[in-house]
Amino acid sequence: MIGRLACRIDVLRRAAACMGLGLVVLLVLFGVTLAMPVETWRTGQQFSGPLPVLAPSELPAAPGRIWVDADPACGEGARVDPDDCLAIWYLMGLGDVTIAGVSTVFGNAPLKATDTVTRELMTRLRPTHGLVPVYRGAEAPLPESGAGTDAERGLLAALAEDELTVVALGPLTNVAAALQARPDLHGNVQKIVAVMGRRPGHIFHPAEGAGGGTLFGHGPVFRDFNVVQDPDALRVVLNLDIPLVLIPYEVARDVEVDEEALGHIAASGTAGRWVAERARPWLTYWKTDIGRDGFYPFDLMAAMFVAEPTRFACAGVHVELRRDRTVFFPFSRMPALLIEPLASGHHGSHPGTLYCHGLQGDPQPLGLGGVVARTTGDPDMRRERALGR
């Protein structure tokens, strides 16, 4: 009996030792994986190949009247992007664009915060740029929330007056709720400019081996935030017969907002100073955890597209909302808005979609409402794009 018990204890000891050894091997393999160099295909460049570029004459003209739907949360935390605030500040500075209204949506922060931040920003912009009404929108994704909000009523009233372009900087909840309620007004939506979309296999990985303080320099990986926040709203928008312009991570990668750019923005006036101050924690996060001197200004790129569409390299694409099986767990399980070039013969949905994947022409400063952000000017990326023309 005692001999049998000793034998069992011995087996258990050996099993525990094997498990321990296996765990150590797994940890070593995990560490080696993280320490491996980061291939550039993770940003969607080499992996997917070049995309065609439409001629400037084929791009939509700059709109005269827009509606901005946004989830501004600048200053609401060190890891909350200030992009909506920068975009609204920039759009308000465009002399030749009328902003019919600004609606707020949950996203970067709960609605209570995004609505408050928007109103604070608009109050600071009002003395120099005039009054633009703000409409409170959805506090949760469809179908729980979205219908019957001030945002929905405001957008529909503006559409009933005249044509406009919708600039959607957050989840599409408000836009979907409003437009699905009134098909008769769809003809007055010139297009929807939305910050989202990616190529299959594309992971939003801003460190790209640049260093940073986490995971051997691999740094954080971002989600296609506006897609995953409300895929049902996106599905509604994709089923509308309204032209769609996608401003993806990929094009934001062409521009960095650094200390110098924030300094210019701060020097522009009261509102610029407020926005720049609230953007600094985000810049610090990019410096310390991502290892870059500046951050990619996602929503600001959509605002720049409104102002200067011909500066953008855009391709006509098919789009599909589905899982991306070319990337690894857990990203493959998230809903993804994936694009394929029109020429690929892929059967997607929603005709009339532009995917603006880069900036056109030589690297040069982009106007930022009278100030300047430098372009990153990645020569390999531009060469690939030139080959795609």
Ligand SMILES: [Ca+2]
């Ligand atoms: Ca946003």
